[in-house]
Amino acid sequence: xxxxxxxxxxxxxxxxxxxxxxxxxxxxxxxxxxxxxxxxxxxxxxxxxxxxxxxxxxxxxxxxxxxxxxxxxxxxxxxxxxxxxxxxxxxxxxxxxxxxxxxxxxxxxxxxxxxxxxxxxxxxxxxxxxxxxxxxxxxxxxxxxxxxxxxxxxxxxxxxxxxxxxxxxxxxxxxxxxxxxxxxxxxxxxxxxxxxxxxxxxxxxxxxxxxxxxxxxxxxxxxxxxxxxxxxxxxxxxxxxxxxxxxxxxxxxxxxxxxxxxx
Ligand SMILES: [Zn+2]
Numbered sequence: 001x002x003x004x005x006x007x008x009x010x011x012x013x014x015x016x017x018x019x020x021x022x023x024x025x026x027x028x029x030x031x032x033x034x035x036x037x038x039x040x041x042x043x044x045x046x047x048x049x050x051x052x053x054x055x056x057x058x059x060x061x062x063x064x065x066x067x068x069x070x071x072x073x074x075x076x077x078x079x080x081x082x083x084x085x086x087x088x089x090x091x092x093x094x095x096x097x098x099x100x101x102x103x104x105x106x107x108x109x110x111x112x113x114x115x116x117x118x119x120x121x122x123x124x125x126x127x128x129x130x131x132x133x134x135x136x137x138x139x140x141x142x143x144x145x146x147x148x149x150x151x152x153x154x155x156x157x158x159x160x161x162x163x164x165x166x167x168x169x170x171x172x173x174x175x176x177x178x179x180x181x182x183x184x185x186x187x188x189x190x191x192x193x194x195x196x197x198x199x200x201x202x203x204x205x206x207x208x209x210x211x212x213x214x215x216x217x218x219x220x221x222x223x224x225x226x227x228x229x230x231x232x233x234x235x236x237x238x239x240x241x242x243x244x245x246x247x248x249x250x251x252x253x254x255x256x257x258x259x260x261x262x263x
Contacts, residue, residue: 037220037244038159045154046134055173055198056223057136057164059147074140075170075261076125078114084261086168087120088127098156102129105161112254114263115169127168135160140170159246163216166249169257174211174218175233175243176202183211184243185234190227198224199232207259212252213241220244 043056053059078084090099109115120126125141127148135155137148148164150156155164175184178201186199212218213235221243225232235241257263 037222038163038216038246039220039223039244041154041157041246042135042160042163043223045151046136049133049136053134053136055176056219057134058167058172059136059138074142076115076141078261082263083114083116084263085116085118086127087123087125088117088129089120091128091130093131094129094152098152101156101158102150102161105158105165108162108249108254109165109257112249113257114261115257135164137164137167139167139172141168157246159216159248162249162253163246166217166253166257170260171217171253171256172202172204174213174215176200177204177206177211178202179206179211183213183236185236187225187231187234190225190230191232192224192226195224195226205260207256209252209256209259212250213243214245214250214252216245216247216249216253218243218245 039056046053046057076084076086090102094102106117109117117127125143126145128145129148129150131152132147132149134149134151138146146168148168150161150164155161174180175186176199180201188196188199191199219233221231221233221235222229223232223244231239233243235243
């Protein structure tokens with residue numbers, strides 16, 4: 001079937017509307033339809049934000065090169081007890097139910113890593129969780145207050161919250177890994193040239209861990225595709241490998257936190 005441009009536009013619009021308010025009605029993370037991957041959800045939520053975002057949901061750094069961040073001082077500091085305490089605040093715009101969901105997503109870090117999210121008292125560096133226009137975060141610790149946005153209408157899912165938290169811990173998107181060309185093919189012909197920078201490889205610290213298709217930091221196969229339904233990212237050699245999952249951190253997502261922070 002060949003769709004006219006206006007028909008496909010309408011379909012996109014309808015898809016967008018379906019995803020626009022999927023969260024509170026039934027509770028939990030189950031309401032994202034199985035056909036909607038985490039990237040689609042994040043990118044849909046971020047349509048129309050005024051922020052300058054890299055790769056769809058990374059706040060453009062204003063004072064430093066994000067790529068250098070990985071190796072430099074933008075990790076959160078470890079206390080003498082071996083725990084990495086990360087102060088945070090949550091905007092009062094969130095309901096108590098939404099705050100519980102955020103707590104729930106954070107609990108995995110508490111049980112599986114040495115990261116501890118603690119309510120801010122007067123610490124200088126902290127994460128401010130806010131209901132801005134989209135799901136986005138800075139990369140690593142920026143110094144001072146740093147916004148992690150979880151729009152109430154599209155970002156309050158267990159997996160998306162963890163995806164954005166992982167950015168704040170210093171993790172980049174899996175498909176921008178320096179060695180990604182061995183594991184995925186980028187279909188440049190399906191990507192708007194103006195958006196091509198979202199697929200540039202980064203000088204990532206891969207921590208000697210395998211490429212992880214199941215990472216919560218991996219984008220879905222149609223991210224930024226301008227050809228409706230066509231892949232922008234295709235796993236190789238097996239194109240049927242799943243990417244873009246949104247259930248929660250993978251084994252390697254958790255391992256990497258423990259490795260990076262020396263837990
Ligand atoms: Zn992201």
